[in-house]
Every structure is written in structure tokens, then in C-alpha cells.
Amino acid sequence: MIIIVDAMGADNSPDVMVTASVKAVKEFGVNIKLVGREEEIKKVFAANSLPQDGIEIVNAEDVITMHDEPISVRKKTESSLAKSLAMLKNGEGDALVSAGNSGALLVGATLFVRCIKGVRRAAMAPVMPVKGGLMMIVDSGANLDCKPEMLEQFAVMGSVYMKNIHGISSPRVGLANNGAEETKGTELYIETHKLLKQNEKINFVGNVEGRGLPLGECDVAVADGFTGNMILKTYEGAGKMISEEVKNIFTKNIITKIGALFVMKGIKEFRKRMDYKEIGGAMLLGISKPVIKAHGSSDEKGFFNSIRQAVNLVETDVIPQIEAAMEKEENNA
Amino acid sequence: MIIIVDAMGADNSPDVMVTASVKAVKEFGVNIKLVGREEEIKKVFAANSLPQDGIEIVNAEDVITMHDEPISVRKKTESSLAKSLAMLKNGEGDALVSAGNSGALLVGATLFVRCIKGVRRAAMAPVMPVKGGLMMIVDSGANLDCKPEMLEQFAVMGSVYMKNIHGISSPRVGLANNGAEETKGTELYIETHKLLKQNEKINFVGNVEGRGLPLGECDVAVADGFTGNMILKTYEGAGKMISEEVKNIFTKNIITKIGALFVMKGIKEFRKRMDYKEIGGAMLLGISKPVIKAHGSSDEKGFFNSIRQAVNLVETDVIPQIEAAMEKEENNA
Numbered sequence: 001m002i003i004i005v006d007a008m009g010a011d012n013s014p015d016v017m018v019t020a021s022v023k024a025v026k027e028f029g030v031n032i033k034l035v036g037r038e039e040e041i042k043k044v045f046a047a048n049s050l051p052q053d054g055i056e057i058v059n060a061e062d063v064i065t066m067h068d069e070p071i072s073v074r075k076k077t078e079s080s081l082a083k084s085l086a087m088l089k090n091g092e093g094d095a096l097v098s099a100g101n102s103g104a105l106l107v108g109a110t111l112f113v114r115c116i117k118g119v120r121r122a123a124m125a126p127v128m129p130v131k132g133g134l135m136m137i138v139d140s141g142a143n144l145d146c147k148p149e150m151l152e153q154f155a156v157m158g159s160v161y162m163k164n165i166h167g168i169s170s171p172r173v174g175l176a177n178n179g180a181e182e183t184k185g186t187e188l189y190i191e192t193h194k195l196l197k198q199n200e201k202i203n204f205v206g207n208v209e210g211r212g213l214p215l216g217e218c219d220v221a222v223a224d225g226f227t228g229n230m231i232l233k234t235y236e237g238a239g240k241m242i243s244e245e246v247k248n249i250f251t252k253n254i255i256t257k258i259g260a261l262f263v264m265k266g267i268k269e270f271r272k273r274m275d276y277k278e279i280g281g282a283m284l285l286g287i288s289k290p291v292i293k294a295h296g297s298s299d300e301k302g303f304f305n306s307i308r309q310a311v312n313l314v315e316t317d318v319i320p321q322i323e324a325a326m327e328k329e330e331n332n333a
Numbered sequence: 334m335i336i337i338v339d340a341m342g343a344d345n346s347p348d349v350m351v352t353a354s355v356k357a358v359k360e361f362g363v364n365i366k367l368v369g370r371e372e373e374i375k376k377v378f379a380a381n382s383l384p385q386d387g388i389e390i391v392n393a394e395d396v397i398t399m400h401d402e403p404i405s406v407r408k409k410t411e412s413s414l415a416k417s418l419a420m421l422k423n424g425e426g427d428a429l430v431s432a433g434n435s436g437a438l439l440v441g442a443t444l445f446v447r448c449i450k451g452v453r454r455a456a457m458a459p460v461m462p463v464k465g466g467l468m469m470i471v472d473s474g475a476n477l478d479c480k481p482e483m484l485e486q487f488a489v490m491g492s493v494y495m496k497n498i499h500g501i502s503s504p505r506v507g508l509a510n511n512g513a514e515e516t517k518g519t520e521l522y523i524e525t526h527k528l529l530k531q532n533e534k535i536n537f538v539g540n541v542e543g544r545g546l547p548l549g550e551c552d553v554a555v556a557d558g559f560t561g562n563m564i565l566k567t568y569e570g571a572g573k574m575i576s577e578e579v580k581n582i583f584t585k586n587i588i589t590k591i592g593a594l595f596v597m598k599g600i601k602e603f604r605k606r607m608d609y610k611e612i613g614g615a616m617l618l619g620i621s622k623p624v625i626k627a628h629g630s631s632d633e634k635g636f637f638n639s640i641r642q643a644v645n646l647v648e649t650d651v652i653p654q655i656e657a658a659m660e661k662e663e664n665n666a
Contacts, residue, residue, distance in 0.1 A: 130574065131574045131577070131578075141511050144518065178474050178558070178559055185477065185559065186478060186559055189559075209562075210562065210563045210564070210565065210570055211567070211570035213567055214567065214574040214575075215570050215574055225511070226511055226518065226519055226522075226560070227559070229511040229543065230511065230560055230563055230567075231543070231564075231567050233511075233542050233544040234544070234546055234547065234563075234567045235571050236543070236544050237542075237544035237548050238568050238572060238575070240547070240548065241463065241464045241547040241548050242547075242571075242575050243575075245603050246579065248599075249603060250596060252599055255595050256599060258595055259592045259593070259595020259596040262589055262593075263582055263589045266583075266585055267582060270582060
């Protein structure tokens with residue numbers, strides 16, 4: 001298996017991409033093609049005396065930054081991102097991991113690698129820790145304006161993902177909404193509810209209110225990209241806010257610091273479970289080959305886990321299964 | 334000052350409304366008109382040997398339940414909710430507090446009490462605890478389909494509220510959005526951004542991502558009702574999920590229980606600060622008289638604090654100030 005790694009364009013590029021790749025080669029026995037400025041990448045190998053076994057460096061002189069427009073991926077053909085996508089398209093690797101510009105990755109993946117046949121639009125689909133397990137949010141920001149049929153496809157694709165990657169036999173699909181009744185929400189949500197209810201390929205559990213999402217009421221939360229993004233980020237912000245407060249409580253004085261020692265193990269376990277870096281990145285659900293968007297601020301652990309996720313995607317044949325689900329849908333229609 | 338209290342239609346009706354009203358009369362020196370089934374209300378007084386000083390019971394035989402359609406407020410003229418609204422309209426009280434059906438309260442307030450002159454639509458505006466203080470979300474579910482001009486009014490009205498009720502001299506107004514750049518978001522948000530930027534009556538700090546909301550990046554968060562509801566409820570759910578986990582960590586075994594004793598004071602203070610019952614309910618922002626929607630599941634403390642909020646609204650002249658802000662807006666236009 002060959003994983004293509006876009007080494008540039010993220011906060012910690014290319015250092016983190018290099019060290020995480022070396023670790024991944026060792027751990028997963030895969031080959032990696034590191035795409036980026038050869039000179040900079042080589043410097044990281046040298047500075048850390050890292051072995052280059054299983055790793056090929058593919059030079060790409062240009063970089064798409066976080067501030068570039070998504071469409072820049074079309075013009076900047078010599079960028080690490082555009083080159084990585086071209087390589088994936090040409091079969092020079094089995095999956096792609098990038099921590100670069102999300103918009104450019106999405107536009108590039110759609111333009112060059114293309115969507116799975118029948119898929120209207122690809123979605124950004126991160127998985128987050130919730131009460132009792134994990135939940136995928138689809139879409140989390142790729143498509144701000146959605147149609148009911150798009151949300152229905154997100155539901156089907158998300159179900160295939162959660163079944164294969166996280167072993168949930170019949171993932172509960174929830175439609176994010178402002179109330180449980182099927183007449184709740186905007187026109188988009190009322191129409192989507194009808195489609196999801198009729199769809200026999202998914203286990204639809206109905207509307208799920210914001211409150212029920214962190215409380216684990218579904219395994220796949222379906223939403224338009226704007227709403228999904230607000231859910232995801234508000235949840236992240238709440239976690240950060242509360243964990244800061246708890247830290248303040250524990251570090252207030254000598255008494256509280258002693259108290260902290262008694263519960264440190266539990267707190268650490270919980271923090272580890274809530275740490276999105278442990279899960280990896282967001283899959284570009286609907287693209288015809290595995291593409292993982294790692295966090296722009298990924299550290300080595302985060303990027304390493306995103307590579308792990310890419311390896312899992314290839315090993316468990318998620319894309320062919322999504323293709324199969326979409327074919328059936330086309331036949332039904 | 335006379336506060337009209339809708340005693341029926343909530344989870345703990347009329348018990349909680351009665352006991353909270355007795356407490357409020359004593360604490361704030363106000364008079365209260367308790368509207369609901371006289372017989373049931375009297376039973377609560379008798380069973381708890383409560384004094385009826387300052388409290389007048391207004392009989393209303395009918396009840397609007399949580400399952401009734403919002404428009405039922407029009408037909409059920411003998412319901413406690415419809416009667417309470419009619420009394421407010423007729424000047425038989427200075428403010429209204431209800432823990433009943435949100436939709437019916439909103440529709441009824443709009444139909445009977447009416448919006449402030451110039452206000453297009455009333456919004457549901459709860460205040461939630463965030464890092465370093467409090468934040469109002471407006472709208473949190475009253476208006477699923479919004480126009481930019483509506484969101485602009487929400488911003489102005491929310492600013493007046495936070496200034497007067499929570500003493501923030503120049504409330505920072507943030508537009509909830511999926512990115513900081515002014516070109517982010519759907520058409521509605523791009524257009525609203527332009528209006529907020531030009532509006533000299535508010536302190537607009539730009540788009541605020543979901544992550545920044547719990548982290549206290551603004552005092553007034555502006556959003557359409559669907560998005561605002563998802564933000565509010567996701568935040569609530571995250572708080573509940575994390576507090577449950579922390580509780581589990583503390584109660585795991587004898588060692589952790591000892592540890593808990595050392596930090597109990599800090600945890601309790603934090604829980605109190607995060608407890609929405611301490612803040613009260615959600616104001617119906619834009620209605621021409623003070624209307625507070627208390628949580629449907631209000632306990633005595635929660636309902637008492639909602640009455641406190643109503644008293645504050647009257648004392649600080651929030652409505653006349655919103656009226657003044659709206660007049661100026663009309664003149665500008």
C-alpha cells in the first residue's frame with residue numbers, strides 16, 4: 001500500500017508530516033510518497049537522523065497556503081497539494097493525507113479525483129468523541145447550501161464509514177434539528193426527514209436535537225455544512241472552555257493540587273478519549289479515492305493517526321462499499 | 334410592579350410557579366397575578382401553608398400543553414397562556430413570565446401584545462454562561478427562516494439587553510459563522526455581515542466561529558433561529574456530557590472520592606456559574622412588553638430567577654430603550 005502525504009501548507013509543515021510518516025512506515029508497513037519541497041523535507045530527515053526506508057520524496061516547489069482561495073489548486077499545478085491529487089488520480093498511491101487548505105483540497109479532489117458515480121457532492125466528515133462512543137458529522141463545512149438528496153447521500157455514505165471503520169453494525173443516523181417532531185426545521189430539513197425515513201439502506205432514528213449529539217443519540221449526524229460546522233466547532237469550544245475551567249479548579253492552590261493527584265488517572269483517560277488527535281482527520285466522503293483532511297494544526301500524533309485512518313480506509317474497502325451503495329441507489333431511482 | 338405569572342402548562346405546574354411566586358413577592362416586593370386553574374393553585378397554597386400576600390389568583394380553566402400547536406393560543410382563549418397575554422396587553426401587569434409552550438407564547442405575544450414599532454420579528458433570546466461571562470444567543474429558535482434585516486435588528490436589541498441587564502457598557506456583537514472572513518457563510522450571513530459592519534449602534538466584532546462562542550469571544554451572538562438553536566443545545570449537551578463524565582471520574586472508587594473532597598468547593602462554584610437556572614429564562618426580544626420564557630422543566634430556583642429577570646426588565650426600562658433604538662433606525666432608513 002502506498003500513502004501519498006502532502007507535506008506542505010499546514011502549521012507544522014513539513015516537520016510533522018516527515019516524522020509522522022517515518023513512524024507510520026514502521027508501524028503499518030506501508031510505503032509513503034512525501035510530496036513537497038525536497039530540500040526542506042530532506043533537512044528534516046537530516047536534522048533528526050531519520051531513516052528514509054519506504055519513503056519516496058516527490059519534489060513540488062509551490063505551496064498552497066491557508067490564505068489561498070480554494071480554486072488556486074487549479075492554477076498552482078506545481079503545488080504539493082495539486083501534485084498529490086494528480087498522483088492519487090493517476091494511481092500512484094492508494095490514499096492521500098493532507099493537513100493543508102481544506103477548501104483547496106475539496107475543490108481539487110472534486111475536480112481531479114472526482115466524486116463516486118452518482119454522488120452529487122463530496123462532504124467533509126469528521127468523527128468526534130461523544131458519550132459512549134463516536135459520532136460522525138456529515139457535512140461539517142464543505143457544502144453550505146444543500147439539497148435534501150445531498151443530505152440523504154451523506155447519511156448513506158456516513159453509515160458505510162462508521163460500519164467499516166468503527167465497527168458499528170447498524171449505525172444510528174440522526175438528522176440534526178431544532179426539535180424531535182418530523183415537521184421541525186427548515187424546508188430542507190423537513191424534506192430530508194422524509195427521504196431518510198424512506199431510505200432502507202440506513203438505520204434512521206429521526207431528528208436529533210443539539211443536546212442529543214454530545215450525549216451520543218446517534219452515530220451519524222446529518223446536517224448541511226453550515227449547521228454541521230457550527231455543531232462541530234461549538235462542541236470543540238465547549239470542551240476547551242470546560243477543560244480550562246477544570247484545570248483552573250485543580251491548580252488553584254496546594255489543597256486542590258493534592259486533590260488532583262487522586263483523580264489524575266481518570267482525568268487523563270477522559271482527556272485522551274476526548275482528544276480528536278487520537279481519531280485522525282476528516283474523510284472527504286464521496287470522493288472516488290480515499291482522501292483524509294488532517295487538522296491544519298496537526299502535531300505528530302494527529303497526523304500519524306490521520307495516516308492510520310487512510311490505511312484503514314484502504315484496508316476495509318470503504319470506497320468500493322460506498323460505490324456499491326450508490327449503485328443500488330441509482331437502480332432504485 | 335405587577336408580574337403576571339402563567340401558572341400552567343409546564344412540567345412542574347402549578348406547584349413551582351406558586352412557590353417561586355411566594356418567594357418573589359417576599360424578595361422583590363412586587364405583586365403577582367397567578368393565572369391558572371384556581372382550584373389547583375389554591376391546593377398548592379394550602380398544602381404548603383403559604384401566605385397569599387401580594388398574590389392574586391386569576392382563574393383560567395383551560396391549559397395549552399407542550400403538544401398543542403402554537404396557533405392554539407388563538408382558539409384557547411380561556412387558557413392560562415392566552416389570558417396572561419391578554420392581561421399584559423391590557424396593562425393589568427408590567428411583565429409576563431411563562432414556562433409553557435414556547436411556540437404558543439411567541440405566536441400569542443406577537444398576535445396580542447405585538448412587536449415594538451419597526452421590529453420585523455420577535456426573537457427568543459436566552460443568555461448562557463461562557464468563558465469570562467455571559468453571552469446572549471439571538472435568535473435561538475423563534476425564526477427558522479430569517480432575512481439579513483431581521484438579524485440586524487436582533488443584534489441591536491440584544492445589545493440593549495446585555496448593556497442594561499448585565500451591565501456590559503459596549504456589548505461585543507458577533508455573527509455566528511463557519512469562518513472569520515467576511516465572505517464566509519451562506520448568502521444570509523454574507524449579507525448580514527455587511528449590515529452589521531455598517532451599523533453604528535452596535536459594537537460589531539465580526540464573524541465568530543462556533544469554537545469562539547463558549548470561549549467568550551462575543552457578548553451577543555447573532556444567528557438565524559435554526560442555527561442558534563443548534564448552538565445553544567449543542568453547548569448544553571456538551572456541558573451535560575462532560576459534567577457526567579467528570580462525576581464518573583470522581584465517584585469511581587474510594588481514592589477518587591477522597592480526591593473529590595479537595596476540589597469540591599471549586600467544582601461547586603463552577604457548576605453554579607454554568608447553571609442556566611441561575612440566569613433565568615429567555616426574553617422574547619422585540620415584543621412591546623416584557624415577556625420571559627422560562628424553561629419548560631423549571632424548578633423553583635429557575636422560575637424564581639425568571640421572575641427576577643422580569644423585574645429587572647421593568648426596572649431598567651429595557652423595552653423603552655429598544656423602542657428608542659428602533660426609532661433611530663427608522664429615521665436613518
